[in-house]
Amino acid sequence: MASKAGKGLSAIVPGVFLSIFIILIFQSNAAFAKSAYLTSFMAKYPAAASSKLNTCNLCHGSGGTSTFNPFGQAVRTVSGADITARITAVEALDSDADGFSNKTEIAALTFPGDPADKPAGGTPPPGDTTPPTVSSTSPAGNQANVATNAAVTATFSEAVDPATVTTTTFTLRGGTAAVAGTVSLGGNTATFRPSGSLAFGTTYTATITTGVKDLAGNTLAATSSWSFTTGAAPDMTPPGVSATDPADNQAGVELSATITATFSEAINPATMTPDTFVLRVGANQVTGTVSANGATATFTPAAPLFDNAAYTVTLTTGIKDLAGNALPVEYSTNFNTVAASESVFPDPTGTGGDAAGGGGCAVAGRSGTGGSLHEMAGSFGLLILAALGMAARRRMARREK
Template identity: 40%
Template sequence: MPHNSYYQVKQMKAFDTNPKHLVWPLVAAISLGLTGCGSDSKNRTAPTTDGTTDGTTTEGSPTVASTGPADKMVDVALNTMVVATFNNAIDADSISSAGFTLAAAGLTDETGTVTVDTATNTASFDPTSNLVGDSVYTATISTDVKSLEGIAMDNNYVWTFTTGLIVDVTPPAVASTDAADQDTDVSTNRNVSVVFSEKMNPATINSTTFTLTGPAGAVPGVVSYPGTTAQFNPDQDLDLSTQYTATITTGAEDLAANALAASFVWSFTTGTTPAMGPAPVNLGTAGNYVILAKTMISTTGTTKIIGDIAISPAAETFITGFSQARDSSGTFATTPSDILTGRIYAADMTPPTPAILTTAISDMEIAFTDAASRTTPDYTELGAGDVSGQVLEPGLYKWGTSLLMTSAVTLNGDANDVWIFQIAQDLTVENGVDLILAGGALAKNIFWQVGGAVSLGTTSDFDGIILSQTAIVVKTGATLNGRALAQSAVTLDANAVTAPAL
């Protein structure tokens, strides 16, 4: 059975009761270093953006990698704590009530307890009392904060969120795992990961709450928590043909201090060979959608999509050509099955949809930055940006230019092998060009990180997860077996778009 990276259990938390707000995405890209275990276990990369005003930092200065709640999130629970995770270790004595503040216009500045969890490089602000409903709060990490070497942040890091009207008492849930429960032939040199239904308190995601055991007992490793995804990176490759059991305990809590209702336990069995290529990019909750965009999703002609599609922060009116109608719950829309087999979600739908989409957009941006920040490529500037007719083995590929395909390209590898393509500018697949998967290669393990626009030519046949910083244009009659995840628009014209097989 192939390694199942995106087994989904869509059990999303509903604590949003205020339908008037739109969701806005995380404006700062969040970086993480996802690497395989074994020989690659220490190749962790630092964030590439940091919330400063000019996008640059002094070498060694602390930068904020992620926040909870996310920037511009709405309908946040009144009993939330506020957290900021840094890219590297900080001096715990340098952050206090002066270095981490929370305030809302027209209200008295919040008082609370500021703590630092050195294991996760996370600072937490726990308000003394519940926040005020329907208010815009501004959280600030000041330049008082220093690294262990005494280097201060270059600029204040500021983000905002809007509270809803209720107190959150709903336990978080596990949305998916990789490997999936009872999976077999799992690669011996990959991380084990779990996607939560919402952002968690990073200080509660650690080697105590996330464990892996085998026949010899506990497996030593490092736990990290970017976005909504927790990862266990074993210190050494796992044993061949061996059953392992992973556990998330009830010590894992969300930002409102709600613990999992019960420990979550799953098992898997390794295969006989390690996977080739880099560790896969974890999509988090963005992996719930076959198409996810921020500004527009449009289609003309006879389009057939299998999977859910979503847009945020734009409203449903920016989804055109689907003839959709909202469900009676108001949380999603449907359309005739000859157009879409799945659901349509937008930022102006009834809660909890807005909050869920905020998280998905954040996870999409995290995935993009992760893919972009992988280091030590196996191939650099291959074909001077033209790989037409080539056979590409698993690995990390990097181009500082655009990438062009004018004739068929073949990806040759087995079901666990991974390809990541880092493309600084545009990706252009000419009309009628096919991407051929050979040797058992799977679309779910192919990642196209594109800094510019993506154009799939007419009647072309393409595979993989597209992470585009701008637009994805799928021209007349083209086929995509994968996901189109765009930080602007996705445009379709009589296409077949199918979520990748698991």
């Protein structure tokens, strides 16, 4: 018999310990929950510490069941980890709909989640009857050039019930198309965040309906709507070269010429430099200055160009328009300067005639008032030959006599 009893006891003991362990865990979790909420609650409302409110019935059903009463449910719906802030957020609400705000019931030491437990007298005070209004918005009404990634906000004249601020009561439309997004409430400000970027150059209308209520249950005085317009699409078109002077392959360009380039749009002057607007003769870069005005850039050489020379103009991809778009490809053009021209020495008689008119001795040479040394020598040589010829004729005439 003793052995049978021992066996029976050994079978019962583990089950008892398991049951005790489960009960301890449950009580520990319950105690933690009670401690977390009630500690914060009693710290905020010290007078309630020695009242019936210092029980689980504050937030739960009769007897502290796991079911939340209206007050407990209201506290749960407020986001955030700070329990005191969550309790404060529902003070103005009448969670149990008995005509008294939660704050009034707590002050009277009655349960804010039990409609049957009311402050003495049972008649609720007049309370707040002033409806909320929209005091400011962002973007402002009729604002232009709004960024396409902007959020839309509305600030109310007083705190509003978070449960009444939704995508149904706060909407945004572009024309007749509804804009998808999310709505949040922070303090007295509601924010609508579009799911994607808004369209460029489009008018949008935001609307707050009378479904929004303050903490006393007063609805928005009237539907509030305002419109704004997003900015134009950014310039994504790169500039192009529409003309140059001298033109490509132009010949006979003056030695004093400046070089200009005209673009398809205004150019950022800071990007026009001798490194982006380059003039070369052969492999040598020509020294000069560059200026820009609107869509035209000018290269001014530091010295006259060489005669009868081939020049190359290069416009690099470092050139950008006012929106920052670069010239897509390097642009090059060529031209040739004027060749050396013929010049005529002055008539020794001072008549200034030419060879054809018999007014002087014409000698081929470079343009200007004088020729090269060999050209001058040639002129004097002709004069000497003429003099020798005249002397020979005189000798012959004397012999004949």
